Amino acid sequence: MSVKEFPSLNEQQLQRLVYEVTQFGLSNGLIMYPPAPYLNYQPVLAPITIYPTPLPRDQFLKSLDIQLIYNKLYANIVSENEWLTNIIKTLSSSDKDFTGKLWDCYLKALNNGIVQDVSLSLTRSDYMYDELSNQIKQVEFNTVSVSFGGLSSKVGKTHQYLNQNGLYSNNGDNISTYYKENEIVISESDEKLATGLYTGVKYYNDKYLNGENKSIVLMIIQPNERNAFDQRAIEYQLLKNHNVITKRVELPNVLSMVKIDKNNSNKLYYQGLEVSVVYYRSAYGPSEFNQPETWDVRITLESSLSIKCPSLLTQLSGSKKIQQLLTKKDILSKFIDNDLEINKITDTFCKIYPLDESNDGLLARKLAFEKPDNFVLKPQREGGGNNIYKDDIPNFLNSIPKSEWEAYILMELIHPKIHNNIILRNGELLNDGIVSELGIFGTYLFNEKTGEILNNNVAGHLLRSKTSSSNEGGVAAGFGCVDNMYLY
Ligand code: ADP
Ligand code: MG
Secondary structure (H helix, E strand, O other): OOOOOOOOOOHHHHHHHHHHHHHHHHHOOOEEOOOOOOOOOOOEEOOEEOOOEEEOHHHHHHHHHHHHHHHHHHHHHHHOHHHHHHHHHHHHHHOHHHHHHHHHHHHHHHHHOOOOOEEEEEEEEEEEEEOOOOEEEEEEEEOOOOOOHHHHHHHHHHHHHHHHOOOOOOOOOOOOOOOOHHHEOOOOHHHHHHHHHHHHHHHHHHHHOOOOOOOEEEEEEOOOOOOHHHHHHHHHHHHHHHOOOEEEEEHHHHHHHEEEEOOOOOEEEEOOEEEEEEEEEOOOOHHHHOOHHHHHHHHHHHOOOOEEEOOHHHHHHOOHHHHHHHOOHHHHHHHOOOHHHHHHHHOOOOOEEEOOOOHHHHHHHHHHHHOHHHEEEEOOOOOOOOOEEHHHHHHHHHHOOHHHHHHOEEEEOOOEOOEOOOEEEOOEEEOOOEEEEEEEEEEEEEEOOOOOEEEEEEEEEEEEEEEOOOOOOOOOOOOEEEEOEEEO
């Protein structure tokens, strides 16, 4: 298993490559909006690596293989209502601002009556390939608003195009390909995430509309979404392949745009159209809820007959606290009874500590101060930019009340390989080394009450990379870029 170096191009070949990446990407919708201010016709090429990044094939196949186990695990966690709600209730008191608010929404929705037991989840399990263990290690499991599944398919196609056109070849023969065809794998996440949404739509249509395909998906988005084209790619696949319309509505505007028919099983309508699936591409951070109405949106929709993607409990099952608890074998084995499956996913775990007053928690409190360089400290947040790294950890912990420490987990750092790939961002080339994070998408439809899993699928992949000097890899936040792999 030998790894090819990155293509080595001269200045002229590199300039040509940049021109071709740009035109292919723009032609095919590999785009996002720049930071504000911008007008709606002014998107730019998404930041992208100009070459695919090496990843061992066996590790990629493994990540695909275990996705169904991870999906099942998280579905089972939600179906074990008592276990999950006890954890979340406790967590709510140390993380009042977000977990506490979502929990409160859940209690209010429960009080109004939750009439739909079936819920849908579009997930992404994120990994880094760890150089110390030569294995992929899980960074986190996302259960709300997973992004880049729409753009990812286009990144693979871009690298494939460049390869097919001989632009990676440096021998002057401009038709020879540098990578073999099967070394660049293209993600079908745009199509497969749309199919995931359709499993929810179809379930609803069959059950409540005599199988007639006339309900819609309501995508709840953030105002001024820069990553709109990623979402659009999924919307268009859903229409093309399944003949289902998607309407987009901004989170703060939902209540003025929808009606719930209390006399007809709490059916949800958007401008007269019956909504089968509520698809959140928002509502994953406290700043989105700065007006009280936005919490009401969450409560109102949760009590409707539409299938939520995700439900509040499914979103909460993706808390970092749950990820930490699952690293304990006795807890994990509550949800998965097959040893082989347990071993397969345990291989991908890093050591994660609580920061409570248990023995593990007390050990972690010591480690955080004595060996901070080995760790990242994570709050119960999503969406990037929230973690505290290495020697910032002690000061940070000292700066908050001890009663809030329990809201954090302490995770051992993964050691990804630094590759000499080049990032193209805003027309500029950045070449001070990158590290990459692999994401595997999944979709599952399940009954939260009975635990029955109606559908479980793997839905393609994503590679994101960031300059090796930055701790975080947010693409929109300006740290990272989209990438795709060269499998060796
Ligand atoms: P978020 O929910 O904000 O996306 P993550 O857990 O994904 O939080 O962490 C954000 C980023 O921090 C990751 O994309 C990764 O670049 C980095 N990171 C997180 N955990 C680790 C880890 N254990 N080792 C190395 N880097 C990590
Ligand atoms: Mg993440």
